Amino acid sequence: MNGQEVITLLRPTHWAKNFFVFIPLFFNGELFDGGKLAGAVVAFLAFSFAASGIYCLNDICDAEADRQHPVKCRRPVASGALTKAQAAAWMAVLIAAAFLLSALMLPGAEAVGIIVLYVLLNIAYCFGLKRVAIVDVFVIALGFVFRIMAGAFATGAPLSHWVVMIAFLLALFLALAKRRDDVLLFEKTGVAMRRNTERLNRTFLDAALVIVATVLMVSYIMYTVSDSVIRRLGTDYLYVTSLFVLLGILRYLQRTLVDNESGSPTRILLHDRFVQFAIAGWLLVFGIIIYS
Numbered sequence: 001m002n003g004q005e006v007i008t009l010l011r012p013t014h015w016a017k018n019f020f021v022f023i024p025l026f027f028n029g030e031l032f033d034g035g036k037l038a039g040a041v042v043a044f045l046a047f048s049f050a051a052s053g054i055y056c057l058n059d060i061c062d063a064e065a066d067r068q069h070p071v072k073c074r075r076p077v078a079s080g081a082l083t084k085a086q087a088a089a090w091m092a093v094l095i096a097a098a099f100l101l102s103a104l105m106l107p108g109a110e111a112v113g114i115i116v117l118y119v120l121l122n123i124a125y126c127f128g129l130k131r132v133a134i135v136d137v138f139v140i141a142l143g144f145v146f147r148i149m150a151g152a153f154a155t156g157a158p159l160s161h162w163v164v165m166i167a168f169l170l171a172l173f174l175a176l177a178k179r180r181d182d183v184l185l186f187e188k189t190g191v192a193m194r195r196n197t198e199r200l201n202r203t204f205l206d207a208a209l210v211i212v213a214t215v216l217m218v219s220y221i222m223y224t225v226s227d228s229v230i231r232r233l234g235t236d237y238l239y240v241t242s243l244f245v246l247l248g249i250l251r252y253l254q255r256t257l258v259d260n261e262s263g264s265p266t267r268i269l270l271h272d273r274f275v276q277f278a279i280a281g282w283l284l285v286f287g288i289i290i291y292s
Contacts, residue, residue, distance in 0.1 A: 005076040010052040018047040021151030029290040036155040043154035046102040053094035054122040111153040133196035137175035144171035162223035169216040177262035180205040248278035
């Protein structure tokens with residue numbers, strides 16, 4: 001068994017999504033609280049193991065379809081570099097490790113329960129929900145809400161309903177952009193890479209992206225000017241960070257609607273300097289406001 005193929009199967013670069021577990025601490029100005037940060041790290045690792053286990057299952061279920069995809073055909077199971085049995089073994093080990101780590105290292109049962117729900121929801125996604133247009137992207141977005149909730153339960157940090165809504169909308173926005181890439185590929189090749197692609201088109205997805213982006217921006221502004229947030233953090237300057245959020249959203253829309261490059265949010269995050277600037281600027285200004 002090739003070690004590089006196993007790493008590709010587990011997709012550790014996608015673990016960046018699991019940094020959402022740190023959001024409750026960051027938004028509450030407690031990121032440097034050692035005890036709470038340790039709990040968030042454990043939650044991050046548990047979610048990373050669980051997510052990699054689900055990627056194994058996803059590749060097993062999608063092997064035939066992936067072979068028709070110009071990029072996904074290089075995935076280990078689709079290419080034949082790893083067998084489905086080998087991928088299933090890795091899935092079992094990783095999910096078991098996620099459950100064991102969270103049960104032994106996280107306080108209370110809530111965080112463990114959230115990880116269990118995440119795994120069960122994604123198993124249902126792999127075996128059927130992914131084939132239902134719109135429902136599939138909602139399931140993906142809920143996965144990010146689960147990450148935030150796990151972070152809150154693991155650290156005891158309070159969780160604003162605005163933060164939950166913002167996380168859901170951001171994940172939904174990224175998922176819709178990714179589905180648009182599937183539609184573009186379908187229009188180009190005539191081959192539907194997902195069974196629900198024929199129930200989508202660019203007109204619908206472009207409208208959905210603009211709607212979700214608008215609600216996301218409004219929700220973020222509402223969070224920054226919320227009386228409860230201002231009282232808890234002791235500042236009324238959070239609205240300044242909205243500039244960087246708007247820059248990031250508009251840039252991603254540009255990459256999606258103009259450049260037609262939204263197939264991999266992770267790749268854009270790692271390589272697009274404009275998006276990196278917007279995120280870094282937001283983190284810096286937000287951090288200065290609530291930590292200084």
